[in-house]
Amino acid sequence: MxxxxxxxxxxxxxxxxxxxxxxxxxxxxxxxxxxxxxxxxxxxxxxxxxxxxxxxxxxxxxxxxxxxxxxxxxxxxxQESIRNLKGLRLGEVKIWVIEGLILDFLPRTIADFNEQFPAIKFSVYSESSDRIAEALSRDEADIGIVYNPRGRPGIEIVAQYSEPVMCMVNPTHDFAGRESLSLAEICSQQIALPITSFGLRQLFDQAITRQKLNPDVLVSTNNLELTKAMAITGKTIAIAPAMAARKELSDGRLRAIPIQEGEFVDATSAVCVHRDRQLSYAANEFLKRLVKTFQAATKASTRLT
The missing domain is CATH 1.10.10.10 (Winged helix-like DNA-binding domain superfamily/Winged helix DNA-binding domain)
Structure with a gap:
């Protein structure tokens, strides 16, 4: 054969x-x-x-x-390892990432990496946390970046970055001037949320289940950009880490209000790999750079509110 x-x-x-x-x-x-x-x-x-x-x-x-x-x-x-022995820095890195990070520091990290390793190419996919974990397990991804990580067989967390989940509102919304909000207050408004395979939604659902709250979910979507766009209209509110709405917060289209509950304060993004698989040279070098980026972000703890 x-x-x-x-x-x-x-x-x-x-x-x-x-x-x-x-x-x-x-x-x-x-x-x-x-x-x-x-x-x-x-x-x-x-x-x-x-x-x-x-x-x-x-x-x-x-x-x-x-x-x-x-x-x-x-x-x-x-094949990549053999090329590296010949001094050819060739290869491809397959990254699966949650949507909130794909437009923020990941492009900058790839651009910086390309300056040193111009022949290494990238395939980047935006997916939910559950789908990213599946891709790592199925060897479809070299590196995964997930939100609200939890114990998953065979998946190793190599770096984490914590940033509070905020309530995103239009500047004219009644909540715009508040210093903080309770989960009950958030559930009193119409809200746009990601679907249940997203770590952000899982965090929200776990919290409302514990408090026995019934949110008015107007929009449920697999696109975080839509949840922010809905909040910008003023028709709904949304939830997201400030990192995922950096542009909208900077230009004044949204305001971020802290959520009082502890699980939202300590929300975490994580860089993950499969525990039992050896990364290619290219993927391993990029992983080192990504870990440094996460560590720098943790030290800086820069938050837009």
Whole structure:
């Protein structure tokens, strides 16, 4: 069985489509179908099932998909290590990050890193904390930055940055002049929140459950920009760390009011990796830079209010 056979299967497993896999690999769909048939015959079991909604993996296919995904990621790391031995600083860093940080210090950190390592490229994905943890577990990400981290099997926290979660309001809102707000007061207003897979929403839901509060959630979204935009209209309020609304606070479109409850004061963002996987040279070097950035932010403790 040659390596291409497993590569063809891995692409089909990732795209759930023989035609899309063929387009990625620049081969004919019939070539992929033929190789997968040979693989199924060799293993003595079906790997794929064709349904009305596309291709699904069988139980055996799921086992093989985990193997091929890790195998090709390890091959990428080996190839990069060999290039580094030749003095070529090449590679790619795959970062999955919560939305609140993707527009703040991450671009600056990447730009600074590029000055020293101009040949290293980046793939950056904005996702919820739950999805980022899943990506680390599935070896889809080298580095993850999550919000409100909690114990997750196999995930190691290498740096943390604490910044209070604030209530974001339009400058004309009744709350705009307040020095602080209780959670009960926040729940008395219409609010825009991220969906439940976001660490920020999980923090909020845990707090309202303990206090037996019923918030009036007008908008629930997977886009934090929309929650801020809703607050800017004055129709709703929102919650976010000041870091995630730095621009809107600077130009006066929002005001940030501290929330009195302790869990909002001690909210944390964290840089995470998978405990049992060795990072590539590029990813490891960038991780060091990212950890220093988090440490500097913690020392500075700069907050816009």
């Amino acid at each position: 040659n390596l291409n056979t497993y590569r063809y299967f891995n692409e089909v497993a990732e795209t759930r489509s023989i035609r899309r896999a063929a387009d990625r690999l620049h081969v004919a769909p019939s070539a992929i179908s033929r190789q997968i048939a040979i693989l199924e015959q060799s293993l003595g079991t079906l790997l794929l099932e064709r349904t009305n909604t596309g291709i699904q993996l069988t139980s055996a296919g799921l086992v093989l998909e985990r193997f091929t995904r890790h195998m090709f990621r390890d091959m990428e790391r080996v």
